[in-house]
Amino acid sequence: MITRDEVLETNDMIDRERLDVRTITMGISLLDCASQDVDMLCRNIHRRIVSLAGDLVSTGDSIAREYGIPIVNKRITVTPISLVAAGACHTVEDYVTVAKALDRSAQEVGVNLIGGYSALVGKGMTPAERLLIKSLPRALSQTERVCASVNVGSTRTGIDMDAVALMGRVVKATAESTADSDSSGCTKLVVFCNAPDDNPFMAGGFHGVSQGSAVINVGVSGPGVVKTALESAKGADFGQLCETIKRTAFKITRVGQLVAQEASRRLDVPFGIIDLSLAPTPAVGDSVGEVLQTMGLEQVGAPGTTAALAILNDQVKKGGIMASSSVGGLSGAFIPVSEDAAMIQAAQEGSLTLEKLEAMTCVCSVGLDMIPIPGDTSAESISGLIADEAAIGMINQKTTAVRVIPVIGKQVGEWAEFGGLMGGGPVVPVNTRSCADFVNRGGHIPAPIHSFKN
Template sequence: MINIGEVLETNEMVEKENLDVRTITIGISLLDCIDSDLQKLNEKIYNKITTVAKNLVKVGNEIESNYCIPIVNKRISVTPIALVGGAACKSPEDFATIADTMDRAAKQVGVNLIGGYSALVSKGMTKADEMLIRSIPIALHRTERVCSSVNLASTKTGINMDAVKLMGEIILEVAEISKDNDSADCMKLVVFCNAPDDNPFMAGAFHGVTETDAVINVGVSGPGVVLRAVEKVKGESFEVLCETIKKTAFKVTRVGQLVAKEASRMLNIPFGIVDLSLAPTPAVGDSVADILCSIGLEYAGAPGTTAALAMLNDQVKKGGVMASSYVGGLSGAFIPVSEDQGMINAVEAGAINLEKLEAMTCVCSVGLDMIAIPGDTPATTISGMIADEMALGMVNQKTTAARLIPAIGKKVGDQVEFGGLFGYAPIMPVNPFSCADFINRGGRIPAPIHSFKN
């Protein structure tokens, strides 16, 4: 049982170390909304979302007040819309009307983001999948709170290279249509390998078809807390360091467990999982990269970075799984460039490049996250970067992703400004050599041999 004493123990973490619950996310199944009439489908979707999630913000605020725990975001994820809209949508514009409906519903209930404008195409694309993907640029541009994700690969199915090629083109379209705002619409679009059904974090959250009708998932975040703990054992052995990180992760995850159980009780919706990812912000002292520096690196990206990140990620998971009855989602360290001041500093110092970031993604949960690249990067090069990230996830049997921002009109040396939790990002150089012939082959890269475990 969780008691108030455990909550009181976190007061200093909240007040001095940037501890927060990053999000309470309600996952909502829209499978019972499916209809061949587009107007009726949109009406059902709006009514379902606004009914199930009508008290989410109110309850989140009450928990925040009762326990003095900051809850930064209240969010919604829904069943991948390519599945929901397949019977009614005959064109990309038809799908975009569903994005409009999702946005209206999100505004009505007061959440900041809604995810699930998604397609699962790791082995092949249906006509509905392709229409949804082609609708993404306009859907994201004319909505405020809708987030989109596409699962392109899995360990069991391999990599859908046709979809990888298409997503390179779509990402450039998303960038172009929002070029007057530093191509910021790309922040709301992510591609995955092995996407989990229960991820509460945006832009990748969707409500998987293996889930129940509605569920509460919570994402916690405590880079600042872990940083302070690591600073206290400077110079100590790895054994002491690992024990310190585990104990700290346990305390942070207990806060998430408390919030999740309270939200579940008050909303009368089942508790799903706690995602114990270390999710940074641009705030001083809230950086994953700073933890790596405190472990002993001059900058993130220095030799030893991948080993340090692997150790950090593993100890956070070991501590977290003991603190919650259900851990899921991504549950690892995020290493976005724009959202982490320490990562920004490392890029600006020349300590880290895309190749090193790619190596680091082998041992953490997300991938090439919030990476700003020159706006004239070819679509095939973007697809090649995505393919590399998908391969890491497929072969290593883990979740990987890419959220790339080709900033139209910007070049290496410039930066893009997003504001708030998204911060800013320096434009990173991209390998100039072509992979077009590779990307244009078409078809699918088969699943690796170790995927056959039946």
């Protein structure tokens, strides 16, 4: 039982250390909305979302007022649209029509973002999945709240390299279709390997088919809280360092547990998971990079950065699991460049490179996230980045992802601005040596030997 006293203990975390509940996300199954007619499908989707999520925003606001806990975003995830719309959508335009219906529904209920304009491929694409993927540039340039994801592989299935090659072209086309806003469409598009189906964080959230009709998931974030706690442990050995992170993560998770339980009760929707992810914002003091520097690094990117991130990620998970039996999603530490003040500075000063970021993704929660790259980067190079990250995820049995933004018209060192939580950052260099012959081979990379566990 969570008591009000436990919440009151977090007042300093909220007031001075930027602790917040980053999102209450309602997952909604759209499987029973399927129809052979696009217009009927859109009506069914709208009716379903509005009937279930109509009170989501007001409920989140009332919980925030009552407990004094900032709840930054209210969001929705839905069943991957490639599954729901396969019977009705026979053209790219049909899928764009569905994306617009999602956008209107999200606007009507007042949520910040809606995720699930997604396709899950790992061993081949159906015609419906291929159409949805090809629709992404238009869908993301013609909507405001829709977020999209494509899962191109897993440890159990291997990697669909046809999908990887296609996604390089799609990312580039999405950048071009939103060139007037620093290619911001790409901030709402993630390419996954081993995507979780209970992720409340965007842009990669969707409602997995293994879940029920509706569920409440909560994402909690508190890098500023962890940084403050670690300042009291300067000079301590690694045992004390780890214990400090773990205890702090425990307290943060308890706040999320309270919010999740209250939202579940008030909305009469089952509670799903708490995602305890140290997700930064562009504000100084709310940075995962600053946490790593407090651990003893002069700057993010210095030797030891990957080890420090591994410690942080593991202890956050351990603390969260101590506090709640329902920790899930991505839980750990995010390293999005454009959303993290210390990461931005390190990238600007040359301490943090794309290659070092790739090494860090072996131990963090996701992967290459929110990284502006030159607008003239080839589609094949983007596919190569996706393939590299997917391979890391596949071999290491973890979730990895790529969310890079080829900023059309901008080169290395120039600034790209995305606004809000998406922040902005310097364009970082990408190795210009060609990988075209590799990514265009086509076909499927088989699953690794350790995938056979039956």
